[in-house]
Amino acid sequence: MEMNMLVATEEKTPEYWYGIADRIAAKIGETAAAHDREGSFVAENYDLLREAGLIGAAVPVELGGDGMDHATLCGVVRRIGRGCGSTALAFSMHCHQVAVAAWRWQHMQAPTDGLLRGVAAENLVLVSSGGSDWLQGAGTATKVEGGFRIDARKVFSSGCQAGSLLMTSAVYDDPDAGATVLHFAVPFSAEGVTILDTWDTMGMRGTGSHDVELKAVFVADAAVSGRRPQGKWHPLFHIISMIAFPLIYSAYLGVAEGAYDAALEAARKKPANAGLVALTGEMQNAVWTAETALAAMIATAATAQPGPETTSRVMTGRTVAGRAAIRTVELALEVGGGGAFYRKSPIERAFRDIQGARFHPLQEPAQLELAGRLALGLDIDG
Structure with a gap:
């Protein structure tokens, strides 16, 4: 069954989403071996996720999404993983960025609504560099007029070849606070952003988790979404x-x-x-x-x-x-x-x-x- 043949009027219960996920898993299971053998990114599988409405499904209803809850989202990722681990893992990186932004908007009134509306309306794919940065952060932020110059190399950027925004960070040597990790989003279309062909691994070969180089990328002051001390739990x-x-x-x-x-x-x-x-x-x-x-x-x-x-x-x-x-x-x-x-x-x-x-x-x-x-x-x- 083609994903766009799903009945749009069906109530979107967990079972609805699980049915979609099972059909996607069956379809992508047919090509998983080829992607593994070639080490090629699962690009067409992202097309299926878009057609099925899964890119923005976890965005709150008030912001244009379907309001899929966290447990159901986990169940969808799990089912997709039965067919193709690479698709499930790369997709989980997008999902957790969306789910964290939604949680912060719902529970903390954080100003993540613009990001979430974009995900729902434009099928924006979010790419995480958090696993490679974690508490220490990576890369250098240098203060310039109106913002920061970012120079960094972000490894394990799963799904970057389908990505719209890189959700990342860099370390700023703040003259008052000391080493400070700045959090921000960078469009993959921005000047100075380059995907490097580095992903050649034992497994999860279709995730496209290449390095992303940020070379003299400008990030405006207003685009910095958070600051925290380097290396400390926050x-x-x-x-x-x-x-x-x-x-x-x-x-x-x-x-x-x-x-x-x-x-x-x-x-x-x-x-x-x-x-x-x-x-x-x-x-x-x-x-x-x-x-x-x-x-x-x-x-x-x-x-x-x-x-x-x-x-x-x-x-x-x-x-x-x-x-x-x-x-x-x-x-x-x-x-x-x-x-x-x-x-x-x-x-x-x-x-x-x-x-x-x-x-x-x-x-x-x-x-x-x-x-x-x-x-x-x-x-x-x-």
Whole structure:
């Protein structure tokens, strides 16, 4: 079914969106292997997301979107991940930028309405550089008349080839406050913005997570949306942690579930034996653990207030869900047998894609430090 054949008058319940996501997953699953083999960006899959109304679906209704809630958005990303992990992961980066902006507008009356209206009306695709910047920020902001000159190289800019705005930051040596991270959006069409062809990786090869170079890019004073001390936890990052990581790890759970399904299909064609049954049971435990950890992350985002304790709970879920998703696919490789070792197998691709779950902040050592410092009543900034 073509996405533009969906009935526009159907009530947009979670089931409506999940039905769309399942159809997209089936369609993009047909080309996922080719994108992986070629290392090519999943550009046509973004066309499907646009046609289905998913780019602006999480924008509040008052601002022109469909008001899709966070849990449903996570479910959409998860379902897309079953068909193509690269599409799900790149899309999750756009989704979390939209969801964070919507949360801030709804709960803090933050002036993000212009950005959100643009996403809904113009299908603007937001590209995050946050994972590569995190608390430290990266790049240099130099004060000039009316604004700042930005010089930076932003790695892991997933979806940049479809991007409208790069949501990023740079470090300004403020004469009064010291090292200060400035947050701002830069249009990909702006002078001095260049996508560098750097993305050649083990897995998630279709995300197009190239480096983006900012060379003498001008950002007006009025375009700076936030300032914070470099390297310190800031309230904005507690909001990002709460909202973004359930979405990102929904993509990885989708990859794990796709491998799980493929492994069961292969195993059911074999004679049952005790070893195969035990491996399948262990795989079931692993995917259950990932599902349960992700559900706890989503529930936390729905009910908690952003802050250190909430961030620690979500990041604990990130570690547990990531570990369990990786283990699910490891076991799927064994349950699927020798056929899963071939490059043509979706399990082999999932095995490489799932490794990306290791690299998003907070990576496990930093997550354990945060959890430990909170438990001991220590300052989380060290």
